[in-house]
Amino acid sequence: xxxxxxxxxxxxxxxxxxxxxxxxxxxxxxxxxxxxxxxxxxxxxxxxxxxxxxxxxxxxxxxxxxxxxxxxxxxxxxxxxxxxxxxxxxxxxxxxxxxxxxxxxxxxxxxxxxxxxxxxxxxxxxxxxxxxxxxxxxxxxxxxxxxxxxxxxxxxxxxxxxxxxxxxxxxxxxxxxxxxxxxxxxxxxxxxxxxxxxxxxxxxxxxxxxxxxxxxxxxxxxxxxxxxxxxxxxxxxxxxxxxxxxxxxxxxxxxxxxxxxxxxxxxxxxxxxxxxxxxxxxxxxxxxxxxxxxxxxxxxxxxxxxxxxxxxxxxxxxx
Amino acid sequence: xxxxxxxxxxxxxxxxxxxxxxxxxxxxxxxxxxxxxxxxxxxxxxxxxxxxxxxxxxxxxxxxxxxxxxxxxxxxxxxxxxxxxxxxxxxxxxxxxxxxxxxxxxxxxxxxxxxxxxxxxxxxxxxxxxxxxxxxxxxxxxxxxxxxxxxxxxxxxxxxxxxxxxxxxxxxxxxxxxxxxxxxxxxxxxxxxxxxxxxxxxxxxxxxxxxxxxxxxxxxxxxxxxxxxxxxxxxxxxxxxxxxxxxxxxxxxxxxxxxxxxxxxxxxxxxxxxxxxxxxxxxxxxxxxxxxxxxx
Numbered sequence: 001x002x003x004x005x006x007x008x009x010x011x012x013x014x015x016x017x018x019x020x021x022x023x024x025x026x027x028x029x030x031x032x033x034x035x036x037x038x039x040x041x042x043x044x045x046x047x048x049x050x051x052x053x054x055x056x057x058x059x060x061x062x063x064x065x066x067x068x069x070x071x072x073x074x075x076x077x078x079x080x081x082x083x084x085x086x087x088x089x090x091x092x093x094x095x096x097x098x099x100x101x102x103x104x105x106x107x108x109x110x111x112x113x114x115x116x117x118x119x120x121x122x123x124x125x126x127x128x129x130x131x132x133x134x135x136x137x138x139x140x141x142x143x144x145x146x147x148x149x150x151x152x153x154x155x156x157x158x159x160x161x162x163x164x165x166x167x168x169x170x171x172x173x174x175x176x177x178x179x180x181x182x183x184x185x186x187x188x189x190x191x192x193x194x195x196x197x198x199x200x201x202x203x204x205x206x207x208x209x210x211x212x213x214x215x216x217x218x219x220x221x222x223x224x225x226x227x228x229x230x231x232x233x234x235x236x237x238x239x240x241x242x243x244x245x246x247x248x249x250x251x252x253x254x255x256x257x258x259x260x261x262x263x264x265x266x267x268x269x270x271x272x273x274x275x276x277x278x279x280x281x282x283x284x285x286x287x288x289x290x291x292x293x294x295x296x297x298x299x300x301x302x303x304x305x306x307x308x309x310x311x312x313x314x315x316x317x318x319x
Numbered sequence: 320x321x322x323x324x325x326x327x328x329x330x331x332x333x334x335x336x337x338x339x340x341x342x343x344x345x346x347x348x349x350x351x352x353x354x355x356x357x358x359x360x361x362x363x364x365x366x367x368x369x370x371x372x373x374x375x376x377x378x379x380x381x382x383x384x385x386x387x388x389x390x391x392x393x394x395x396x397x398x399x400x401x402x403x404x405x406x407x408x409x410x411x412x413x414x415x416x417x418x419x420x421x422x423x424x425x426x427x428x429x430x431x432x433x434x435x436x437x438x439x440x441x442x443x444x445x446x447x448x449x450x451x452x453x454x455x456x457x458x459x460x461x462x463x464x465x466x467x468x469x470x471x472x473x474x475x476x477x478x479x480x481x482x483x484x485x486x487x488x489x490x491x492x493x494x495x496x497x498x499x500x501x502x503x504x505x506x507x508x509x510x511x512x513x514x515x516x517x518x519x520x521x522x523x524x525x526x527x528x529x530x531x532x533x534x535x536x537x538x539x540x541x542x543x544x545x546x547x548x549x550x551x552x553x554x555x556x557x558x559x560x561x562x563x564x565x566x567x568x569x570x571x572x573x574x575x576x577x578x579x580x581x582x583x584x585x586x587x588x589x590x591x592x593x594x595x596x597x598x599x600x601x602x603x604x605x606x607x608x609x610x611x612x613x614x615x
Contacts, residue, residue, distance in 0.1 A: 034438035047485025055462035142547035144586035202609035
């Protein structure tokens, strides 16, 4: 790392004939704040241009080509998109599955997180312990835990169907059943909702106590208080969690990849799996680039729609 | 991010005496959902830890047992024989530590610039930081693969570490550190400048030491993210001796799909380091996550 403009001392011996009292343009530049700003930012800028914006543009170009990733790409105009929207039997179904997964996961996960946060936002003895337990699976996650869940979902040897049998329910085959595989993935995702809960807890602590006390004085029951005071007050936080949840779960990949390989009978073949297989299994790299751009644009459009919808529903304090 | 203890007295915590004047008995209904939820949140960890010590006959036994009949470590030695478990552990550690160092360096430099240095275009740059937070990894991974192929970096750890020195995927960390830096009074830096300290000295000797809690938060998040990362190693590594734990376990699962005892031993090896890290440093994780929502 070169030292940026650290030489405040005017000792920089002027090799140019310019007098020391009038610094050259280069010296002025070197000392300027802007120069330092961009010097500090250089590593990030290199990454932005070389490993983010550059690749994005390249993948946009690749989306309009037929390309196997090895030979040179061949420009085919909008053909990839025509195939995608028109004749590819995997596109629309995988899209539908992904939206089903994301919708259910976000709706149930945000509701669960909010419920847990509301309960933990009291002076309940032991709440720190519960917070730890609920937050743990958010941090300690990934492939190892998916493998554990796959065993828990095992219809014969797993713990879940055993527990169900104890209350007189004959459990489904979970990951082996076309109807139950996706709900199983959603069920598992609910334990990863601790981060959302933490954000809700932080939001709930910003709800002025006076408002709730006033509601209590007015004789409002807890449900009415929750609907009329708490929810409006934390609506920006709810919006944030819904949006972040949607963005993350529309990209789901590792869970089905590890637990079901997209099966049985493609019932968990989500968009991420589809994209991955096209790119790294079938070497349709051009087509997969087009798919990746569609995924990106869907997320951008969805974000925009959610924010627009929210403009009328979300209450910001003091605005 | 200051070191106030939020546990002690949350400002907005509902005072129970208002709602529950009839005494503590009224608390019981609140515990019922909490205990049920906690059971399901903790179950996978209990199931994994106990499974790792169960003998094969016990694994396939019905009804399932909760605690292993006797503790045997055979699964661990067996798992280490089947795949290079300890090697994967070392690989994971190497990749996670190096990428954490890179992230902390790059993010703190950028955050320092955003917090203290004025320049034309700085707002646009910060906008770009926030915009990259929304990028799905797929859109970058396919072209990045070609770039690394061209550079000859495939099947090395370079694609898993070098980008972190260049801030790729680190937008959240830049944001978090900038928020923290903005909380440090400017006068401290003014004083240092009068004493003749250059900007790099101010960054290294004033900003970094003061930002220690935020830096720890960033380091913890990146370490865990790198440790849990599956997609990167899956795509960039092919030689099985170079695998990190997540791909190693996936590989193992492919070989011995239903050998649950050994699989649980392998997952335990992978999970316990992060589990301990979480238990020791939970407050940093909580504060880091709570900061994300703050801007919402």
